[in-house]
Amino acid sequence: MNVSGKTAWQKMDALVRWSGGADRVKRDMSSEAETGRRQRPMRWVPLIPMACAAGLVAAAATTPLSPVMYAAVGPVIATMAAVSLNGPLGKPSIEDDEREAALRKDAFLFCFAILAFANMIGGPVLMLMAAVNAWTTERIAGVAFALAIGNLAWLGSLPTLYASWRAPRSWVAEE
Amino acid sequence: MALHNRIALFRAERNISRRELAEAVGVNNQTIGYLERGDYKPSLELAMKIAQHFGVSVEMLFSFQRFESIAMTLKRMEEEE
Numbered sequence: 111m112n113v114s115g116k117t118a119w120q121k122m123d124a125l126v127r128w129s130g131g132a133d134r135v136k137r138d139m140s141s142e143a144e145t146g147r148r149q150r151p152m153r154w155v156p157l158i159p160m161a162c163a164a165g166l167v168a169a170a171a172t173t174p175l176s177p178v179m180y181a182a183v184g185p186v187i188a189t190m191a192a193v194s195l196n197g198p199l200g201k202p203s204i205e206d207d208e209r210e211a212a213l214r215k216d217a218f219l220f221c222f223a224i225l226a227f228a229n230m231i232g233g234p235v236l237m238l239m240a241a242v243n244a245w246t247t248e249r250i251a252g253v254a255f256a257l258a259i260g261n262l263a264w265l266g267s268l269p270t271l272y273a274s275w276r277a278p279r280s281w282v283a284e285e
Numbered sequence: 286m287a288l289h290n291r292i293a294l295f296r297a298e299r300n301i302s303r304r305e306l307a308e309a310v311g312v313n314n315q316t317i318g319y320l321e322r323g324d325y326k327p328s329l330e331l332a333m334k335i336a337q338h339f340g341v342s343v344e345m346l347f348s349f350q351r352f353e354s355i356a357m358t359l360k361r362m363e364e365e366e
Binding site: 205207208209210278 | 311312313316319322324325327328330331
């Protein structure tokens with residue numbers, strides 16, 4: 111107990127209530143939970159965070175970036191989260207039926223294959239660049255951070271992109 | 286190989302909405318739309334659940350060959366009589 115009269119746990123509880131997360135969980139878990147939530151195909155929007163992330167990695171690999179540039183990737187992550195939540199795979203997987211489960215599996219398999227291939231090629235290339243150009247520790251740390259952001263952005267966006275293009279063009283709002 | 290179905294026909298004939306059918310067989314109502322348009326091939330379990338819901342055999346609902354149109358069926362029945 112401290113001077114404010116609240117323990118750290120009570121403060122954390124208050125913070126969760128303030129964020130609205132507690133209400134959201136209560137609403138989703140209730141028997142009257144909204145079932146009409148609809149995720150729309152997003153055929154182009156996921157390309158924005160993916161392009162930004164690829165640009166960041168390329169920029170970090172070619173020139174030393176200032177910390178401000180790394181701070182500027184925050185909106186990229188926010189866009190990726192919005193894309194992921196509002197796309198065809200945005201709903202909780204526990205609610206998936208067999209079609210949605212198959213789509214989710216295919217989308218993430220495709221994404222992991224692409225990321226594995228990109229990292230297999232990109233990893234050794236970056237190691238060679240670091241050795242040849244005698245990068246400083248700060249530079250290597252910057253590139254590693256950019257790579258982590260890049261992988262995260264692609265992991266959040268590429269499955270949505272895949273699932274959106276798998277949806278038929280004649281996709282129409284159901285009753 | 287294309288899998289044709291008559292889910293929409295049976296649903297219209299029984300006056301059942303997509304949502305009602307989806308709830309009965311335990312899938313999202315969008316999945317029923319995908320099935321009706323032929324954009325998704327159901328598992329054997331789902332196909333049998335749908336057939337059971339309509340009280341018909343799976344072959345009545347799903348076929349690798351195109352189903353005969355209602356007009357053709359009526360014409361053939363007239364000719365048989």
